[in-house]
Amino acid sequence: xxxxxxxxxxxxxxxxxxxxxxxxxxxxxxxxxxxxxxxxxxxxxxxxxxxxxxxxxxxxxxxxxxxxxxxxxxxxxxxxxxxxxxxxxxxxxxxxxxxxxxxxxxxxxxxxxxxxxxxxxxxxxxxxxxxxxxxxxxxxxxxxxxxxxxxxxxxxxxxxxxxxxxxxxxxxxxxxxxxxxxxxxxxxxxxxxxxxxxxxxxxxxxxxxxxxxxxxxxxxxxxxxxxxxxxxxxxxxxxxxxxxxxxxxxxxxxxxxxxxxxxxxxxxxxxxxxxxxxxxxxxxxxxxxxxxxxxxxxxxxxxxxxxxxxxxxxxxxxxxxxxxxxxxxxxxxxxxxxxxxxxxxxxxxxxxxxxxxxxxxxxxxxxxxxxxxxxxxxxxxxxxxxxxxxxxxxxxxxxxxxxxxxxxxxxxxxxxxxxxxxxxxxxxxxxxxxxxxxxxxxxxxxxxxxxxxxxxxxxxxxxxxxxxxxxxxxxxxxxxxxxxxxxxxxxxxxxxxxxxxxxxxxxxxxxxxxxxxxxxxxxxxxxxxxxxxxxxxxxxxxxxxxxxxxxxxxxxxxxxxxxxxxxxxxxxxxxxxxxxxxxxxxxxxxxxxxxxxxxxxxxxxxxxxxxxxxxxxxxxxxxxxxxxxxxxxxxxxxxxxxxxxxxxxxxxxxxxxxxxxxxxxxxxxxxxxxxxxxxxxxxxxxxxxxxxxxxxxxxxxxxxxxxxxxxxxxxxxxxxxxxxxxxxxxxxxxxxxxxxxxxxxxxxxxxxxxxxxxxxxxxxxxxxxxxx
Numbered sequence: 001x002x003x004x005x006x007x008x009x010x011x012x013x014x015x016x017x018x019x020x021x022x023x024x025x026x027x028x029x030x031x032x033x034x035x036x037x038x039x040x041x042x043x044x045x046x047x048x049x050x051x052x053x054x055x056x057x058x059x060x061x062x063x064x065x066x067x068x069x070x071x072x073x074x075x076x077x078x079x080x081x082x083x084x085x086x087x088x089x090x091x092x093x094x095x096x097x098x099x100x101x102x103x104x105x106x107x108x109x110x111x112x113x114x115x116x117x118x119x120x121x122x123x124x125x126x127x128x129x130x131x132x133x134x135x136x137x138x139x140x141x142x143x144x145x146x147x148x149x150x151x152x153x154x155x156x157x158x159x160x161x162x163x164x165x166x167x168x169x170x171x172x173x174x175x176x177x178x179x180x181x182x183x184x185x186x187x188x189x190x191x192x193x194x195x196x197x198x199x200x201x202x203x204x205x206x207x208x209x210x211x212x213x214x215x216x217x218x219x220x221x222x223x224x225x226x227x228x229x230x231x232x233x234x235x236x237x238x239x240x241x242x243x244x245x246x247x248x249x250x251x252x253x254x255x256x257x258x259x260x261x262x263x264x265x266x267x268x269x270x271x272x273x274x275x276x277x278x279x280x281x282x283x284x285x286x287x288x289x290x291x292x293x294x295x296x297x298x299x300x301x302x303x304x305x306x307x308x309x310x311x312x313x314x315x316x317x318x319x320x321x322x323x324x325x326x327x328x329x330x331x332x333x334x335x336x337x338x339x340x341x342x343x344x345x346x347x348x349x350x351x352x353x354x355x356x357x358x359x360x361x362x363x364x365x366x367x368x369x370x371x372x373x374x375x376x377x378x379x380x381x382x383x384x385x386x387x388x389x390x391x392x393x394x395x396x397x398x399x400x401x402x403x404x405x406x407x408x409x410x411x412x413x414x415x416x417x418x419x420x421x422x423x424x425x426x427x428x429x430x431x432x433x434x435x436x437x438x439x440x441x442x443x444x445x446x447x448x449x450x451x452x453x454x455x456x457x458x459x460x461x462x463x464x465x466x467x468x469x470x471x472x473x474x475x476x477x478x479x480x481x482x483x484x485x486x487x488x489x490x491x492x493x494x495x496x497x498x499x500x501x502x503x504x505x506x507x508x509x510x511x512x513x514x515x516x517x518x519x520x521x522x523x524x525x526x527x528x529x530x531x532x533x534x535x536x537x538x539x540x541x542x543x544x545x546x547x548x549x550x551x552x553x554x555x556x557x558x559x560x561x562x563x564x565x566x567x568x569x570x571x572x573x574x575x576x577x578x579x580x581x582x583x584x585x586x587x588x589x590x591x592x593x594x595x596x597x598x599x600x601x602x603x604x605x606x607x608x609x610x611x612x613x614x615x616x617x618x619x620x621x622x623x624x625x626x627x628x629x630x631x632x633x634x635x636x637x638x639x640x641x642x643x644x645x646x647x648x649x650x651x652x653x654x655x656x657x658x659x660x661x662x663x664x665x666x667x668x669x670x671x672x673x674x675x676x677x678x679x680x681x682x683x684x685x686x687x688x689x690x691x692x693x694x695x696x697x698x699x700x701x702x703x704x705x706x707x708x709x710x711x712x713x714x715x716x717x718x719x720x721x722x723x724x725x726x727x728x729x730x731x732x733x734x735x736x737x738x739x740x741x742x743x744x745x746x747x748x749x750x751x752x753x754x755x756x757x758x759x760x761x762x763x764x765x766x767x768x769x770x771x772x
Contacts, residue, residue: 036289038361042354048110049083051346054353055335056084057112058318060293060326063091063100076100080114081107084332086324086356087115087161092437097158098373105369113360113369117161120211121180121434122146124153126387126579127443129398130432130520130556131166133575135182136597136651137397138692138716140195146394147199149387151211154437156381158372160363161212163260165196167247168217171611173601174227176524179433179556179576181222183600184613184648186243187711190250197254205257206364208371209381215251217262217295219277220244224264227610228525233264238704241739243615249286257290257359261298261322270305272298273313278321291323291355300328310334315343323352383439388580395577395584397690400597401652405569408548410591410654411508413457418506419447420465420499420542421513422535423554428483432576433521433556440482442579446512446552449582453590461506464488465499465542468516469532478519485516492534496541509542509549510589511568517576520556529607530560543567552585558603562645573597591654596690596716598651598759602644609640614648614760615707649694649711649759655685655721659693662756662764669731670771671747677729679756679764683719690718693727696755696762697736702748704741709760729756736770 036042046054056079063076079085080103091097097116105111122128128146137143147165154162167189170178182192193215200213220240224231235244252259259282262271271277272294282288294317302313314330315338325331338344364371401409411417423429427445431438444452447462454460468485469475470492479485488495503509513535518524530536531553542549550570553561564571572595577584587593604612619635628641636642658681665676681693695713699706713729731754736747749772755762 036358038358039354041361041366042357045110045112045357046350046353049353051336051339051349053083053110054349055331056082057086057353057356058324058349059085059329059332060087060089060117060324061085061329062296062327063088077103080104083108083110083112085114087117089117089163089326091116092118092157092159094158094373094375094378098370101369101373112357113365115161115360115363115365116159116372117163117214118154118159119164119434119436120150120154120159120162121164121166121436122432123150123391123435123578124157124437125383125439126153126391127431127435127438128391128394128578130179130434130576131181132179132183132556132601133398133432133577134394135188135192135600136400136575137394138188138598138714139397140191142394142397143192144195144199145390147196148202149390151200151202152209153382153387155209155211155372156374156377157437159211160365160372161214161258162200163214163216164200165193165213165251166216167193167251168220168222168262169244169247170222170601171613172223172227173529173558173604174525174527174607174610175222175224176229176520176526176557177522178222178558178601179520182247184602185600185615185711186246188600188714189247193247193251194254197251197256201255201257205362206367208374208377212257212359212363213251214258214260214293215248215256216260217271218248218259218282219262219271220266221262221264229523230263233266237743238739238741241743252282252286252288257362259288259290259292261292261294263295263298263301265305270302270307272322273302273307273316273320275320283321291352291359292321293324294322294326294328296326297328299325299330311338314338318344318348318352323355383442391578392580392584392587395580396587396593396595398575398577398597399584399588399595400573400599400650401595401654402553402571402573402646402650403565403568404652404654407654408508408550408570409572409589411550411589413454413590415507416459416461416505417450418503418509418547419450419460419462419512420502420509421511421538421552422464422466422468422485423514423516424462424510424512425464426485426516427582429479429485429517429554430576430581431578432517433524435578438579444580444582446582446585449584449586450589452583453586453592461502463499463502464495465511466492466495466534466538468534470534478516480518483517492537496538499538500541500545503542503545503547506547509545509547510552511539511542511549512552512554513539514554514559515556516554517556527607529557531564536563539564539568550589552589558599558601560604560606560645562605565645591687594654594687594689596651596653596692598649598692599646600648602648603646605640605645608637609644612644615710617705617707647760649692651692651759653685653687653689653691655683655687655689657689657691657719657758658682658684659757659764662754662766664754664766664768666768668769668771669733671733675731675768677713677731677754677756677766678726680724680726681717681719682724683721686721688718688720690716691758692716694757694759694762695729696760697731698753698755699736699738699748700751700753702738702750706738709755711760733770
């Protein structure tokens with residue numbers, strides 16, 4: 001059998017050599033002109049393809065997991081053999097992928113290899129914090145390494161393409177998919193987009209430890225009306241260019257190999273069929289050379305948008321610039337007819353096919369279609385001790401300390417600790433949403449983590465205390481995909497009474513409360529973004545005992561926690577920390593790690609403030625006072641202050657930091673020059689710690705209205721207690737540029753303010769002038 005496989009592989013190699021040799025001198029000249037090193041090879045294959053085979057390369061079905069031996073006889077197997085499939089997703093393991101790839105390269109007429117994609121969103125089997133949590137580390141080197149580890153593990157299991165990073169800016173925490181992005185800020189989001197692309201793709205896509213990235217969801221998906229998933233998005237071009245598009249462009253500039261179209265409409269046309277978006281902007285203006293794939297059934301869904309029947313919307317998508325149809329098979333079933341009727345041109349199909357074949361060449365699949373099918377790597381590179389140790393570190397770095405009255409934290413590893421809450425012993429919920437490759441049974445719960453970290457130094461008493469929610473139907477929806485929290489059959493009073501009994505025996509209470517992992521994520525929008533009432537009642541009962549209470553808050557979005565903030569002495573926001581959750585949470589609770597996370601999304605006072613974000617613009621009637629008191633005929637609320645509960649960039653530490661001596665290298669900067677901004681930061685507390693030093697800029701006068709403040713720089717530094725460091729930033733004209741009303745990217749001469757501090761409410765300020 002081994003000799004037979006070797007013979008087949010040699011035959012495949014010979015076919016590829018023949019295909020690659022069909023290159024004329026003219027093709028080589030064209031190749032040099034278009035800067036595509038694979039164009040001649042791609043053209044030689046394209047000449048041999050039938051129309052059906054061309055359309056087949058644009059087809060991306062989801063297959064789930066074949067049982068070994070079934071692939072050949074399946075419907076998908078038959079389509080692959082006929083050349084009607086360009087790639088597959090939702091299939092993993094070397095054994096199964098090798099079996100399917102063999103059909104493509106041994107039984108199909110042209111032996112074109114398949115792509116294999118998967119949602120590797122925040123790690124593979126080694127799972128890191130959800131992306132929103134990961135962004136709160138503000139550590140680009142660490143974020144890049146998480147993507148590199150994810151690529152290493154996924155590629156060891158046969159995957160060569162990930163549908164990540166998601167870079168959608170969102171200012172509406174009702175939208176569940178805020179958990180998958182990097183928050184509200186375009187500057188920070190752009191840095192993370194670049195880091196993630198670099199982590200996945202590395203410097204060499206032909207390496208079998210790198211995979212192709214896919215930036216999503218292009219574009220504006222994070223701004224749906226009412227925060228409801230898949231809903232309409234409508235915004236001005238100037239807001240689009242300045243506030244929402246930059247992270248996508250950053251990913252393109254970083255060389256991302258593919259782009260996924262979003263579900264929403266833009267200027268009345270769904271993104272999947274929007275030629276301005278996918279061709280004029282993405283390809284013509286930004287110079288994107290990769291391929292565009294739809295989201296799941298994105299083409300078919302344009303019929304519900306009112307754009308026509310399946311044939312019409314499939315033609316609309318292809319003509320707009322879509323290259324690959326995910327799941328819907330609208331291309332497969334209608335494009336040939338559209339060509340015959342003249343609504344789709346062969347040249348446009350050829351262009352899409354060339355982009356798909358080029359991607360496969362970039363990945364090295366034509367040289368070795370089984371390069372990701374190394375049985376040894378599958379055994380040695382996945383869920384390693386080294387990767388899990390790093391995941392523990394990352395999780396701890398991502399947690400945000402929201403409150404710590406009277407230095408309640410860190411806790412002592414002594415005495416008796418009551419651990420209470422429905423999320424205290426639920427390992428299945430620790431990895432968070434969109435962790436499709438995670439082995440849920442291997443995740444570490446808070447109870448297991450605390451037991452491991454404390455050992456026999458202290459006593460831990462545990463009680464569930466309440467169900468996730470009073471509403472059983474809601475709880476079912478919130479614990480899908482194996483994330484069930486076994487519902488306790490006792491009455492609510494019995495559960496609380498047990499918790500109170502345990503709390504009475506303890507020195508301190510740790511309450512593990514908040515969202516389950518599937519209360520955020522796709523199709524998990526919420527109109528009420530508070531902690532479920534069953535848990536609020538439990539927390540209030542625990543507070544009445546008089547025992548000190550630490551709230552360990554699980555969430556995939558900013559929550560409304562005004563009541564909790566008013567009454568609970570310490571709040572540690574842990575997001576969903578990943579496969580090593582319990583250990584990382586314990587590391588922070590007991591002071592082995594000093595928390596250094598900073599919020600990348602604003603926490604509102606109530607839902608009525610949404611959308612709320614730091615880089616807003618002033619009205620013509622801003623508040624005159626600084627105390628947030630109501631003023632008639634000013635832009636404010638009657639019933640709540642304008643400011644949020646926790647601002648962008650906020651996060652406490654077990655130590656304190658003092659900022660001083662802000663200096664500019666010059667009071668003026670010309671267009672070709674630069675300016676140094678320096679500040680002294682002192683660790684003035686009793687613990688070693690890390691601080692994210694943040695720099696914001698305000699453009700005081702513009703040809704269009706400008707935000708009150710914009711993030712333009714940040715550095716994460718480490719300081720020993722008592723240590724002082726001078727942190728220096730460099731500003732250039734590019735940092736001051738924005739898109740004006742003509743959508744020109746300009747920096748306008750005039751006065752600017754620089755703010756430096758610990759969050760977006762930074763008080764230290766200096767002014768400078770940008771000269772002509």
